[in-house]
Amino acid sequence: MAKVLIIAEHDGSVLNPSIAKCVTCAAAIDNAEIEVLVLAASTAEIAAQAAEISSVSRVLTIERAENANPVTAILAPQIAAVAGDYSHILGPSTTYGKDLMPHVAALLGVNQVSDIMSVEGSHTFRRPVYAGNAVVSVAAPEDSQLVATVRVASWQAASGGNSAPVEAVDATVELPSHTRYIGLESAASDRPDLQTAAKVVAGGRALGSEEQFELIYKLADALGAGVGASRAAVDAGYCPNELQVGQTGKIIAPDLYIAIGISGAIQHLTGIKDAGTIVAINKDEEAPIFEVADIGLVGDLFSIVPKLTSALS
Amino acid sequence: MKAKKKPLDELPLADLGVEAGPQVKELSYAQPEGRQRGVMVDDAAALVAALKDKGLV
Numbered sequence: 535m536a537k538v539l540i541i542a543e544h545d546g547s548v549l550n551p552s553i554a555k556c557v558t559c560a561a562a563i564d565n566a567e568i569e570v571l572v573l574a575a576s577t578a579e580i581a582a583q584a585a586e587i588s589s590v591s592r593v594l595t596i597e598r599a600e601n602a603n604p605v606t607a608i609l610a611p612q613i614a615a616v617a618g619d620y621s622h623i624l625g626p627s628t629t630y631g632k633d634l635m636p637h638v639a640a641l642l643g644v645n646q647v648s649d650i651m652s653v654e655g656s657h658t659f660r661r662p663v664y665a666g667n668a669v670v671s672v673a674a675p676e677d678s679q680l681v682a683t684v685r686v687a688s689w690q691a692a693s694g695g696n697s698a699p700v701e702a703v704d705a706t707v708e709l710p711s712h713t714r715y716i717g718l719e720s721a722a723s724d725r726p727d728l729q730t731a732a733k734v735v736a737g738g739r740a741l742g743s744e745e746q747f748e749l750i751y752k753l754a755d756a757l758g759a760g761v762g763a764s765r766a767a768v769d770a771g772y773c774p775n776e777l778q779v780g781q782t783g784k785i786i787a788p789d790l791y792i793a794i795g796i797s798g799a800i801q802h803l804t805g806i807k808d809a810g811t812i813v814a815i816n817k818d819e820e821a822p823i824f825e826v827a828d829i830g831l832v833g834d835l836f837s838i839v840p841k842l843t844s845a846l847s
Numbered sequence: 848m849k850a851k852k853k854p855l856d857e858l859p860l861a862d863l864g865v866e867a868g869p870q871v872k873e874l875s876y877a878q879p880e881g882r883q884r885g886v887m888v889d890d891a892a893a894l895v896a897a898l899k900d901k902g903l904v
Contacts, residue, residue, distance in 0.1 A: 645870040662879065671874040678870070733903070757904060790903045807882060811903060813894065828885035829897050841891035846904055 536566045536656050539594075539620040541613060541638075542584055543630040544574060546602070549583040551730045552626035552684075554691035559684040560624055561589045561692065562653035569594055570698075571616065573609050575602035577702075585698040593700045600709055604630060607713035610637035612705040617642060620679065621656075627683035627785070628729060639681035647674055647682040661685070665781045666804035686729070687787035687808040720776065723761075725751075728777060731760030733790040734809075736779055739766035740795025740817070740835060747772040749839045750794060756847045762786070764796045780805035795835045798823025815839070 538560040543550035553570065560568045569592045570584040577595035584593045594616065600608050613634075617623050623638060625631035627649050639646040652660045657674045662685070674680050728734060735757060737750035747767065754761045762779040763772065779786060781801040787808035794815045796802060803826055806812060814827035815835050824830045831838065860867055888894045898904045 647871060658874070660877075663876075666879060669877045669879050671877075673872045673874055675870050790898070807879075811898075811901060812882070812885075813898070815894075824887075825884055826882040828882075829894060830885065830887045831890070831894050832887065833890070838891045838894075842895065845891060845895045 536563045536622055537620045538563065538566045538568045538622040538624060539617060540568065540570045541609075541623070541625040541631070541634065542570050542572045542580060543604075543626055543628060544572070544580045546574065546576075547579050549580050550626065550628070550630070551691060552628050552631075552686045553584065554587050554694075555686050555689040556624050556626050556684045557587050557589055557692040558689045559650055559653065560622070563622065563656055566622075567591050569620075571596070571613065573598075573601045573612060575599050578700075581700045585700055586694045586696050587698075588693045588696045590696055590698045593698050594703045595700060596703055596705045598705075603715040603718075604634070605713055605715050606634045606637045607710050609634060610641055611707045611709060613638050614641035615705045615707045616703055617679065622680045622682065624650075624682050624684055627685050631683045635681055635683050642679055642681060644678050644681055645674070647672060647680065649685040650682055651685050651688040662804075665801055666807060667800070685785065687785050725754060726758070726760040728760040728762055728779070729784050729786060731786075731788055733757050733759035733792075734762050734779075734786060734788040735759045735792045735794065736762035736764065736777075736796060737767055737772070737794050738764040738796030739770055739772075741767060741772055744772045746836070749835070749843075753792070753794075753839055753843045753846070756843045757790075757792075759790070759792075760788070762791075764793075764799070764802050766796075766799075793823055793827070794839060796823055797821045798826065 540556045560566050571594045572581045573596045577597045581593045581595050625635040649661045650659045657676045660671050663670050735754040741747045763777040768778045781804045785805045789810040791806050791809040792813045811828045813829045814823040815831045819832040
């Protein structure tokens with residue numbers, strides 16, 4: 535019997551869609567009893583969303599003013615304090631989970647298993663290595679707790695319609711004061727979040743400048759899509775770092791991915807290979823992106839993209 | 848050169864109270880499932896038609 539605790543990622547009011555995917559992963563473990571832990575300053579709204587996810591048997595909440603912002607040094611000791619009864623502690627392999635879960639694993643004195651792609655047994659999992667060029671099966675020791683991150687792109691979201699009970703738990707641990715939340719700077723955007731968007735339009739170095747990268751934003755807005763970029767475009771300063779897709783950026787699995795002026799370096803492809811449909815627009819017909827694209831179009835993006843935008847608006 | 852004169856202490860691992868070595872075992876490696884090359888279209892209009900065909904836009 536596996537007792538699984540999933541750490542809920544949220545923005546203070548809305549549960550991140552990655553959590554429903556973590557639940558699907560947890561449900562793949564035999565006889566799993568799945569609970570979700572919400573740490574926030576105000577937990578009711580988030581906990582209600584977590585309680586709707588099917589297969590969740592209980593939602594636990596820790597409501598403390600210190601939890602208003604996701605600071606790993608503050609959250610991890612609280613998670614470690616309530617983790618005692620659980621055989622598995624899972625988080626999403628998002629920026630949030632990649633920051634938090636290793637801290638939890640360290641406090642519990644166990645190795646972390648990262649990026650679970652599939653579940654082979656209660657302690658045996660498949661995960662990608664070498665930028666997704668190989669898949670390794672790993673076995674964690676069965677006699678200790680398992681801390682892991684779930685590769686969100688590999689899992690479908692669990693359905694809703696559940697109404698699991700919500701319970702507050704007491705985690706009166708002393709919190710460290712060495713790390714404090716100062717502020718958050720991010721490029722505010724009304725577009726869908728890159729990591730969870732159903733459609734993503736991404737631009738590469740061929741866009742040529744920050745001004746011309748506007749073409750990508752316009753097409754994305756016509757489609758209601760999120761915006762991504764290759765590392766080359768980010769390094770050239772055409773768009774902010776948080777748009778980077780690939781090995782050192784975000785690993786995404788939208789239904790539709792449109793790569794514009796992106797050659798398709800292996801480090802970029804590793805970030806998109808679970809996408810439903812990949813469309814590539816590039817002037818170089820030899821570009822490696824066409825090897826993985828479902829629909830390819832060779833041509834000048836500066837004439838094609840405006841036509842696409844007007845046809846789709 | 849001064850660094851060479853610093854004392855070099857050796858501690859037995861057992862005294863540190865940590866377990867050495869990886870806990871997670873690697874069982875086997877495999878090739879990931881690859882993607883197949885798809886179709887090529889000629890222009891923007893054909894691309895829009897192909898996307899509509901798949902119900903994506």
